[in-house]
Amino acid sequence: MKIAYLDNAATTPLKKEVIQIMVNTLKDNYSFGNPSSTQHIYGRKSKSIIEESRLQISNHLHVSPSEIIFTSGGTESNNIILRSSVxxxxIQYIFTSSIxxxxxxxxxxxxxxxxxIYVVYIHINHKGIVDINDLEQKLKKYSYNNKHKNILVSLMHANNEIGNLLDIENVGNLCHKYNAYFHSDTIQMIGNYPMNLQSSPFDFATASAHKFYGPKGIGFIFIRKQLIKQIKPLIxxxxxxxxxxxxxxNIYGIIGLSEALNLSSYNFDSYEKKMKQLKLYCISELKKNIPNIVFNGLSDTDQSIPSILNIFYPKKDHLLYFHLDLMGVAISKGSSCNSYNLKEVSHVIQSISDKKKLRTMTPIRISFGFFNEKTDIDLLIDAFIKIKN
Incomplete structure (x- = not known):
């Protein structure tokens, strides 16, 4: 049976080149050494793998190698930044959103x-758009006559469930104007779309390799160089x-991450073009075949990342995901990090939806990837039609 994997926002398959470089490193007789044991060749070989990978990653993102800190992934990265900031x-005030x-x-x-810590939630509308005016009003209120930087704004660049893109330039300008730090969860962006972190407004940003065809259990933090010495370990x-x-x-994870980013960086234009084509085709086919379907967030490919599409299927069915799985289609209801209860609608969808939709419809996140083709969408549509009938 043909299977369509359409849950790439949760995790992506490893590219064969990534597997190969990790296997070669595992087999290398010298690279098993502890990278902190630089007194001998085994340790120095491992250390060189890490630093060469760090250099390659920093070059792709246009930053200094010392601004890249390796972690176990996105969750740890976000924790380190938020906890260290406080x-x-x-930090006394954290500005964020409910999504x-x-x-x-x-x-x-x-x-x-x-x-x-005082938490300030920025208003979002029914489409999940962050209200920039509300952000400024609240920054103005809490930074009044404040000379010390005691505010951290934490807003994600691309929402992992509905795909909305944040106006990072406007947010960054406001953070600068009102003397606030800017942290962004960039996990859906880095490795999938071009990023110049040097010219970006972020003080902190996060990445996770398994979102861009690299291994799980490895990621990194970008920390602006002037802040590096102020951040201390949490463990x-x-x-x-x-x-x-x-x-x-994690030497093997690091070299796998580096290779995955390297491969992606040379194909950003073709990848983005393909994702847009898949998303637009999927939107067209859904509208044509599923009456009363509702699109969550911004489906416009200029205002959202083209790899994520979130919908309300016009029927309440907690088993819909399993029915699709049995028919060879892998999708999700939302973030895999918050999927312990299949009957529970994600906090993102709850934040932007009215009670009637939540009561009568089923949320679905469809996320496209490098290995997808239009035939995968055709399989999804066929499955929906069979379920409907």
Missing amino acids: IYLK EHVSVLKTILDLSYKYN TGGYQEYGIRPGTE
Whole structure:
């Protein structure tokens, strides 16, 4: 049976070149050494793999190698930034939205309890668009006559469930104007679309390799160079990763991440063009074959990333995902990090939907990837038609 994998926002398949370079490194007789054991060739070989990968990644993102800190992935990266900002940068106010990833929202909530941090939620409309005017009004209110930077704005670049793109330039300008730090969860962006972090307005950004055809369990943080020395480790035990992330590095994951980013960087234009074609084709076929379908967020490919499409299927059916799976279509209801209860609608969809839709319709996230073709969408549409009938 042909299977259509349409859950690429959750994770992507590894590219064969990534598998090959990881296998070659695993087989290398010298690269098993501890990268902190630089007294001998085994340790130096491992260390060189890490630093060459860091250099390659920094070149693609137009930043200094010292601004890239390797972690286990997006959740740890977001935690390090948010917790370090409160503990070491003395942040007192965190500005965010109700549609951020749970690794941001739950961490902020935990910090508010433990450190008496004041959380300010920026208004979003029914399409999931962040209200820039509301952001400015609230920044103006809480930064009034404030000389010390005690505000962190944490807003994701591309929403992982509905695909909306944030107006990062406007947000960045406001952060600069009102003396606030800017953290962005860029996990759906980095590795899939061109990014120049040097000219971006971010003070902190995060990435995860398994979102761009690399291995799971590896990611990195971008920290603006003037802030590196102010960020201290949250766990103790070593001086790896400039003392910010102690622990022996995941060498094979790092080289896999580097190769995945390298491959993506040479194909951004063709990848984006293909994703747009797939998304527009899927929208057209859904409208044609599924009456009363509702699109969540912004389906316009100029205002959302073309790899994510979120819909309300016009019938309430908690088993719809399983029916599609049995018919060879892999999709999701939303973020895989928050899918422990199949009957629970994601916080993102709850934030932008009215009660009638939540009660009578089923949310579905369709996310396209490098290995998808139009035939995968045809399989999805055929499955929907069979279920409907």
